[in-house]
Amino acid sequence: GIQVEQSPPDLILQEGANSTLRCNFSDSVNNLQWFHQNPWGQLINLFYIPSGTKQNGRLSATTVATERYSLLYISSSQTTDSGVYFCAVEWSFGNEKLTFGTGTRLTIIP
Amino acid sequence: GAGVSQSPSNKVTEKGKDVELRCDPISGHTALYWYRQSLGQGLEFLIYFQGNSAPDKSGLPSDRFSAERTGGSVSTLTIQRTQQEDSAVYLCASSFQGRNSDTQYFGPGTRLTVL
Numbered sequence: 001g002i003q004v005e006q007s008p009p010d011l012i013l014q015e016g017a018n019s020t021l022r023c024n025f026s027d028s029v030n031n032l033q034w035f036h037q038n039p040w041g042q043l044i045n046l047f048y049i050p051s052g053t054k055q056n057g058r059l060s061a062t063t064v065a066t067e068r069y070s071l072l073y074i075s076s077s078q079t080t081d082s083g084v085y086f087c088a089v090e091w092s093f094g095n096e097k098l099t100f101g102t103g104t105r106l107t108i109i110p
Numbered sequence: 111g112a113g114v115s116q117s118p119s120n121k122v123t124e125k126g127k128d129v130e131l132r133c134d135p136i137s138g139h140t141a142l143y144w145y146r147q148s149l150g151q152g153l154e155f156l157i158y159f160q161g162n163s164a165p166d167k168s169g170l171p172s173d174r175f176s177a178e179r180t181g182g183s184v185s186t187l188t189i190q191r192t193q194q195e196d197s198a199v200y201l202c203a204s205s206f207q208g209r210n211s212d213t214q215y216f217g218p219g220t221r222l223t224v225l
Contacts, residue, residue, distance in 0.1 A: 043216040
């Protein structure tokens with residue numbers, strides 16, 4: 001199967017700070033998604049990004065498929081950004097299931 | 111439009127009882143997935159339905175777990191003779207066609223507690 005590692009596991013920042021979350025994967029992927037899990041447990045889609053760069057407001061993501069990593073950038077962070085961020089991939093040689101990383105827990109302090 | 115819905119939102123049961131969890135995918139989505147999230151195992155795949163094809167059951171942890179999808183829409187995940195290690199949040203997701211290029215959208219989950 002494919003391995004997905006996320007770093008850092010925990011991140012505590014002051015409101016207004018910027019952050020970079022990293023996702024490394026061990027093999028070729030056809031799909032990569034970033035999710036935010038809010039305090040109620042809901043997984044919110046942030047980006048579908050198997051390659052390239054996308055931006056949505058204060059969030060942006062870049063995936064370099066040839067080097068097997070993706071980065072999620074959060075700028076001017078707000079307390080509502082707190083939660084766990086997951087990276088998930090669909091392995092090119094497997095079925096269509098998502099394999100999740102262990103997540104980065106982000107805490108934004110007012 | 112409506113997202114993926116799941117019911118019940120919470121379920122508490124006694125060890126040894128059977129439970130049924132329900133998932134309503136986004137209208138028009140042909141692919142449906144079940145995952146679970148537990149403290150020890152993180153988020154893990156359970157089963158995948160795509161249209162009328164035989165489901166991919168490769169993630170089911172034991173034969174006490176089964177799932178069906180009726181009419182290509184609603185799905186039910188059944189856990190028989192529940193054990194304490196089955197306690198987890200069970201998440202359902204759907205995607206348009208289930209190909210590798212499709213975004214998966216998740217429901218709010220069912221939190222199962224086995225006493």
